[in-house]
Amino acid sequence: MKLYNTLTRKLTELQPLDGKTVRMYSCGPTVYDHAHIGNLSAYVFADTLRRAIQVAGNFDVQHAMNYTDVDDKTIRRSREEFPSDTPHEALQKLTGKYIQIFNDDMRRIGNDVGALQFVRATDPKVIWGMQDLISRLHKKGFAYIADDGVYFSIDAYRKAGKTYGQLLELNAQNTSEARIQNDEYDKESAHDFALWKTQKDGEPAWDFTLDGHSLKGRPGWHIECSVMSRQLLGQPFDIHTGGVDLIFPHHENEIAQSTALETDPMMAHIFAHNDHILVDGKKMSKSAKNFYTLDDIVAKGYDPLTFRIKVLQSHYRSQVNFTWESLDAAQNLLTGLRAWADLKHQKAAHQRGGELAAAYKTALSNMLDALRNDLNTAEALRWLAQLADTEQVDPEKIQSLLNILDRLFGLVLADRPDITHEQKDLIASREAARQAKDWPLSDKLRDQLAGQGISLRDTQNGPIWSRLG
């Protein structure tokens, strides 16, 4: 299986570093608000990548994701929403609430939450791990204490013969004016970043003593992922995922922290980044009024899995243009796939013999090839759409095929229930009326079924039902 590696800007063959299990870390949400569809698309990518590695790549996967549950935004919102609580309690309440909402969103868009190991940045073990790493970095001269916290010294890192700029080369020419002129912090160098921030008024804080200084405060953003990934997966691990916005500085800084004290310069073998969603061709922003959450999509009557299809219909490394019209297309495709899956319940649609079974085999093999090719989900979905564009299914083979498709795409096609006996009786009665050429009764029964969300079409083998919408 090949995957584009931001580190090398090349397609890289995926081989588990330990020979059997692909260890994967996905930068998770900052849990201070509802995730927007851009956030969610990143998690559809991570989820689909894991599925592809397991099913198409045939490797075991250990997949970890963090919740960033302490930072400026979570703290600010927690004080707004829970002003009468202590800072720690308020933070707990806020982040607990949004973790719940996030997990619900994940499930609704078909991401397998159960396949993920989650960890919170404020987990005591993580806090301890961060303090330990900061202490060791400080001891070796990679960190220094300033007025408002502890900073990582990029200069020291470079002097140790290490490369800062593995993902994005930084130099005087491409450093923004704002950054150079930013002397708000007591930093030795413009690119140095905070490992630890000392407490400000009303902020939750953890005790921390470093080199005799009492530095009660909270962790910086980047150190969280360095410690969590290592605690859960070890180092180096195989794949680090995230949105393109995280390439710099977040992932660059993670690499620096994680490798400063190591002889191995590698934090993760492959960094895989998904590009952003555009809405009507524009960057999504609240001020442009093109900013959506999953609830907005559901409120317009779309199935959440429609969004998943929409994301999978394009390549993860290209900008997806989200439009309501394209979501309509995705919804219709989803309805079609479900109607196809429902054919397994209907004798009128069954076709035995090797023809369909062979087609299943070919289509599946094409899908797996597409996914092995840098996760070309658009290509894979094309084969799926073609496969499902039929009135017939092989009753012997369809279920196992649906099971595999669900493992691959998460579109929940495999366990769709049959219609009720009452509905089947209605269909039979209507067919009898139709045979008797009693068109008024026949149409009345058809309308009755339509009222229950069941539409019928008459074929040479008898009526076939499908669910509306």
Place this chain on the structure above:
RNA sequence: GGCGCCGUGGCGGAGUGGUUACGCAGAGGUCUGCAAAACCUUGUACGCCGGUUCAAUUCCGGCCGGUGCCUCCA
């Protein structure tokens, strides 16, 4: 200013140096009690200008447009 990515038919969106992507929507037809589905047919697609080539949407250069990163945003 620096470093990138992208520009494909009504919409979305793959891909390729010379042959139909695909999905959705549209038009005409066959079929049908009606309907739906199915099937058949159909729409001068590759931002603009040059260059390389027997041949470019596909490679190269320029231009125009979109978009991203360059301090905490997926």
